[in-house]
Amino acid sequence: MAAAHSAARATLIDVAAKVGVSPRTVSRVVNGETGFSEATRQRVLAAVDELDYQPNLLARGLIRNSSDTFGFVITMIDDPFFPDLALGVQTAGLEHGRTMFFAVTNRDPAVEEQVLRSMMAHSIAGAIVFSEDHDQSKLARFADRGLQMVLVDDVLDHPNVCSVSIDLYDGARQVADHLVAVGRTNPAILSGSSPPRKQRRLRGFTETMTAHGVPVISRSVDLTLEAGEVAARQLLAEHPEVDAIFAFNDLMALGAMRAVQATGRTVPDDVAIVGCDGIQLTEFVNPSITTIHIDRERLGRTAVASLLELTSGSNPEPVVLPVELVVRESA
Amino acid sequence: MAAAHSAARATLIDVAAKVGVSPRTVSRVVNGETGFSEATRQRVLAAVDELDYQPNLLARGLIRNSSDTFGFVITMIDDPFFPDLALGVQTAGLEHGRTMFFAVTNRDPAVEEQVLRSMMAHSIAGAIVFSEDHDQSKLARFADRGLQMVLVDDVLDHPNVCSVSIDLYDGARQVADHLVAVGRTNPAILSGSSPPRKQRRLRGFTETMTAHGVPVISRSVDLTLEAGEVAARQLLAEHPEVDAIFAFNDLMALGAMRAVQATGRTVPDDVAIVGCDGIQLTEFVNPSITTIHIDRERLGRTAVASLLELTSGSNPEPVVLPVELVVRESA
């Protein structure tokens, strides 16, 4: 920071000097402790106001080893799922007077580590983390060093960690049942490149289909619209008999739908499409997309609630939120 | 923070003690200064590694009065424009080794103030700010107190502030010209409830239409899909002659389009629709939406570049990015 032109900020000492009391007294008033007369309080508050005094959170954090800010770590910003989730987190944080700092990892473990380091170094009070690192030991190390975390859709056994998950096993089961019910016999799945412990959708779908005696073709691809489109095109070229595609998120589903239509096939008559997440886009495209709806707002709020509990000393129960299949035109 | 179970983090002093040198020497090594032997360097680095030492950014920030983290303040997270912008900011920040902390204000001046306060209190190095506060004096106060800011699409004359804008006056002019060219004579505009200094779209559109001798109906509404839909419905009820609607963002445009179609009218035959921003949604809906395309990625990158300049002591020129009308099916 070379040359920030700044009027020096007022400090606690400035306020104390102005009022003619000790810094300790000002500190007491500012922090709402007890042990001062009403008259003193008034004078301190007046000085605070006049000097536009703002406590320096670095100094406070240095000594208390924690600020009241929460962090929220997400993997991608260009999937609407995450902004929606962020909205829930933001709203809930605000209601509790907490400032939320968001950070994006781009699904890169190195960036994830840098971000968590930075958050710890800034002594945030705790973080909500959506991790995609295959290696959980990193998270464990941060927890060891004292970072309190709520893991979204992930579990880690550690006193500083708790979790809020989504019942995507059940969601995938619902999808499978629905596809069988509407007569599909050659389903394919476009799964994301997430770590094994997050592949509950894959298991839910495959196990249910197997129970129905239906085989499943599976492809692991990037969680983007473009990747979904490419994968679906290849899939249909190699397996022209495919009559249903279940994608791990709505973006991939949309990409797949475009690929299907590009081959001259019709959705849902020739190929049914099912997505996951329930982003707004799914309602507006033609045909509208059948999807597993995840209540992102609720998920975000729940995560904040858990983090508040965790950072105030208790150990919140793991939460698993239900999901719901929303049947639209594409399947 | 009640009971974070934490193994105490290693400090600079721990490292110094382990190596048998003074803290100052460790500090020198860690910060890449000069004035130590290669042998010392090796031993310090080894100890740093072994103790998993991480510098405490609060302590460092307290003394240097700045960290190397940048803040990015946005107004809404549920308009895809902002995640897209965030992507550009994030990518550019990462390329320069900067961690970016995002925060959302929900278009609430009080929240905006809280967020900026918190960022200052955490001694971030600087912030990119998308403000919607009608009152610029608040931003000026933060600048006075030393916060260096890049304002997105906003201007403030202050040595700690610079700006990156979008040429939406020109964009609106392009829209007006296009609508006239395709024979529209009763255009309406759904403008956002942004502060007057940001109403360049409104002026660009109105002035151009006036030059063409065409009157304009204008409504100021919320920047959401729902508000756009409601406003368009009212508009058509009161002014059935309207044959074109220009909305301040794509979400409103989509809402307006739904309202138009709900009245049995056809887009674009009966009513042309033009949006603004160029979010992905506009390509996928039916009919696809004609819109002013803003290169959000570039906008984000430019903002980061300006902030890097500003925080390193120079005074970046104001930037104005061009926009482009993308003609699709809706107009």
Place this chain on the structure above:
DNA sequence: ATGAAAGCGCTAACAA
């Protein structure tokens, strides 16, 4: 009800 002193972890300024 109030204050004095010490120190959080680090770096700046100055010695040696």
Place this chain on the structure above:
DNA sequence: TTGTTAGCGCTTTCAT
């Protein structure tokens, strides 16, 4: 090449 001293702004004992 290295160490010493002081202090960033605040909170925490412990006195008074």
